[in-house]
Amino acid sequence: MGFGMAKGSFIGAMLLVAGTCIGGGMLALPVATSMAGFFPSLVMMLVGWAFMTLTALFLSEVNLWMEEGAHVMTMASRFLGPIGKAVAWILYLFIGYASLVAYTAGGGGLMQVGVESIFGLSMPHPIAATVFIIIFGLIIYLGNIVVGRINTILMVGLIISYILLITLGSSQVKWQNLKIHDFCKTIIAVPLLLTIFSFQTIVPSLTLYLQKDGKILRRAIICGTTLALLIYIIWQWLVLGTVSQEGEFGLKNALIQGKPATDFLRMAVGNPWVARAADFFAFFALVTSFLGIALGLFDFLSDGLKISRKGLGSIALGLLVAGPTLFFAISMEKVFLTALDSSGGIGDAILNGLMPSLMLYIGRYKMNLQSDYRIPGGKGIIYLAIVYALFVFTIEILGKFGIILSIYQC
16 A cells, blocks of 8 residues: 655554554444443453553564565565464455455345335345445455545434434433343453454555654554544443444344344334434444455455456456355355354454464564554563453364353353
């Protein structure tokens, strides 16, 4: 990603961080944390925010040691060798495809709702998901400039619909819903709480954007993730305070079905304006996330496979992005929550958590690299980050074998 020769601004860098964090994960977050309740999930969200902010700062220090333009693959190769580079390759693809599958599944569901409410027609989910990926995949095909312009418009829509949703829906919040708590059940949402603060793959681009100004880079990362945290907290307060746990349109049922929170927020409130704002918000959140991830994966495959973005090469790349995404989006049940959860528990825990920690440790204490920019904390904070990354990864693996379900019995 190129930002031109002029040095970018602190505000611009901060908004890039916040904008990358905020997206489709918002729709899954209240559902995944509903059994724990608002206050327990708030505690774990703060832990996830601190961890992901810290590892992004680790990655920024590592990137400032590198030559200009060095990205994740180059850093992994330099500090972790061929195995590290291979793992980074695999996990980048995993995060990219898992996220796109989630957004395509959720976007298809929203298209079903829209077609039924506007035209009174029933659209099967496979067709809706196919239409979604064709429309927005075509935008990726048209190039970065078109994506940037359309994404800007969509971000404006996202902000407006979010403000409307909070303003209109705040009167529906009930204290008795917010009082529900079960700290034992926060563990099931821990992997997703990494996904909602995932932006590390743009850190090398931010370094270029700010012309390797470590001080501004650190401030932009901290302020950007903090802004995303505040937006998530307000969103959690609205959904968990409005939608009950039990019942046909309760969050427990949303978790079982693997549906986005806005599906049930729409049903839980009597105000049609709140329902409409929820639909628009969900649409903008999913599409902006889809465009960012799809564009990154498109460019990643082009670079990694040495396929030109022109002519037949561009068509081939489009099929490589869209084909696997569409297959899994229409063939797996509960795919929205499952894909985002796996992305955090496996992809983010290792690629955006463990690997930056290991690279920083090796660079500082094995290679004795020095720079004007250094994250405080020494070895202790690096060890802590490594332990937490392995903890989240373990939770995800145990969940895949069904072991984590025993949490519900505690």
